[in-house]
Amino acid sequence: MRKYFWVGICVILAAFAPLASADSATGNTTVSVTVGPEASLTVDTATTTLTTTGTVFNDYTGTTNLTYKIRTSTGSGSGSITAQVQADFATNGPSVAGGDLTYTCTVSSPGTACSQQTASTSAATPVATFGADAHSADSGNSASTTWTLKNRPQIKTGTYSVTVTYTISAT
Amino acid sequence: MDGRWIEFAELLRILGRGVLVAFLTPAIVNSDVRSTTQTLSASLYPLGKVTVSPALALTRSGQPFSAYSGTLPVNYVVRTTSGGGGSVTLQATSEFSPSGGPSVAAGALTYTCSGATLGTACSGAQTVSTAAQTPVLTLPAGACTGGGGYCSSADSNSVSVHFVMPNNPSWKTGTYAVSVTITISAI
Numbered sequence: 001m002r003k004y005f006w007v008g009i010c011v012i013l014a015a016f017a018p019l020a021s022a023d024s025a026t027g028n029t030t031v032s033v034t035v036g037p038e039a040s041l042t043v044d045t046a047t048t049t050l051t052t053t054g055t056v057f058n059d060y061t062g063t064t065n066l067t068y069k070i071r072t073s074t075g076s077g078s079g080s081i082t083a084q085v086q087a088d089f090a091t092n093g094p095s096v097a098g099g100d101l102t103y104t105c106t107v108s109s110p111g112t113a114c115s116q117q118t119a120s121t122s123a124a125t126p127v128a129t130f131g132a133d134a135h136s137a138d139s140g141n142s143a144s145t146t147w148t149l150k151n152r153p154q155i156k157t158g159t160y161s162v163t164v165t166y167t168i169s170a171t
Numbered sequence: 172m173d174g175r176w177i178e179f180a181e182l183l184r185i186l187g188r189g190v191l192v193a194f195l196t197p198a199i200v201n202s203d204v205r206s207t208t209q210t211l212s213a214s215l216y217p218l219g220k221v222t223v224s225p226a227l228a229l230t231r232s233g234q235p236f237s238a239y240s241g242t243l244p245v246n247y248v249v250r251t252t253s254g255g256g257g258s259v260t261l262q263a264t265s266e267f268s269p270s271g272g273p274s275v276a277a278g279a280l281t282y283t284c285s286g287a288t289l290g291t292a293c294s295g296a297q298t299v300s301t302a303a304q305t306p307v308l309t310l311p312a313g314a315c316t317g318g319g320g321y322c323s324s325a326d327s328n329s330v331s332v333h334f335v336m337p338n339n340p341s342w343k344t345g346t347y348a349v350s351v352t353i354t355i356s357a358i
Contacts, residue, residue, distance in 0.1 A: 021216055021217060021252060021255070021358065022217060022255075022356070022357065022358045023216065023217050023218045023219050023356070023357045024219060024354055024355060024356040024357070025219050025220050025221055025354070025355050026221065026352050026353060026354045026355075027221040027222055027223040027245070027352070027353045028223070028225070028264075028350060028351070028352050028353070029223045029224055029225055029226060029227055029243060029350075029351050029353070030225065030226045030227070030348050030349070030350050030351070031227050031229065031241070031243075031280070031334060031348065031349050031350075031351050032226065032227070032228050032229070032346060032347065032348035032349075033228070033229040033230075033239050033272075033273065033336060033346070033347055033348075034228070034345070034346040034347075035272055035273075035338075035342050035343070035344050035345055035346070035347065036344055037344055038235040038236055038338070038340070039235060040234065040235040040236050069235070069236050069340045070340060071340045071341075071342065071343075071344060072344075073344045074343055074344055074345070077344070133343065133344075135340050135341045135342075135343075136340045136341075137340070137341070138337075138339045138340060138341055140340075
């Protein structure tokens with residue numbers, strides 16, 4: 001009797017075998033990404049025109065706006081934004097080397113703004129510093145440098161310009 | 172000798188040879204050939220198999236904060252029934268680990284599909300999910316891998332899945348990983 005029972009089971013299974021008409025299988029993969037320190041900078045004010053207002057021989061001033069993105073490493077990471085004048089003003093004009101061009105900084109968190117700086121053609125001077133594990137917003141954060149140019153009577157009349165290079169770095 | 176006797180003697184000589192041959196070839200005379208038929212049948216069910224690389228590293232190229240990307244070749248063999256069809260889907264089995272970086276739930280990982288050698292690759296950008304399978308490929312009825320003819324000529328079919336992930340400054344530095352399961356179904 002027991003033998004017939006198992007035979008019956010097999011017959012039933014065989015009868016339904018063709019109904020098993022679907023199949024699926026899987027494969028697995030691990031997707032990984034290594035996120036490192038990065039930084040980018042956009043100068044929003046392509047040309048900053050310095051102007052003077054008020055009393056005669058007041059200094060010329062103007063503001064250059066920046067947008068930065070930054071991610072520094074956890075632990076010992078850091079970052080900075082610096083500025084450097086590529087070459088001095090033309091002869092008989094204001095003098096970067098003579099200390100005529102200074103600036104102050106405004107930087108949104110997580111950056112720390114510089115104190116007043118004297119621009120230089122020979123070295124990059126600070127605009128902002130960042131500590132470890134610093135993160136800007138996904139759309140970027142704002143910063144600016146407000147320039148002050150001495151309005152010395154000895155400077156000949158005319159239009160003078162310099163190019164300033166901003167550099168952002170992150171570790 | 173009479174001519175008839177000569178003919179009779181010749182006949183005996185020939186018959187004698189035949190008898191000799193008959194004795195020498197008993198196996199041929201006694202051989203037997205029988206034939207029978209047997210029906211062989213096989214029920215071919217829909218099947219699918221998918222193979223992927225165990226690991227894919229997304230990399231960034233170009234400018235800072237440009238997106239991470241990487242292409243995963245998906246190889247598959249499949250057979251669907253004349254009235255069936257099939258699909259290849261993709262699903263993240265969990266979130267990125269460790270936390271502090273990209274998030275599948277936030278839609279950080281997307282992909283496009285291209286280059287399907289059998290079937291139709293997914294259309295447009297798909298967002299990887301941990302909650303549901305998302306399409307990679309749709310397989311038609313009566314599809315089969317290899318051999319040419321009504322099957323594909325390639326012995327193993329393939330489709331490319333191109334992953335893209337943004338590069339948000341808010342993510343902490345480090346290496347993040349997520350497990351992705353590719354499923355092939357055939358009916």
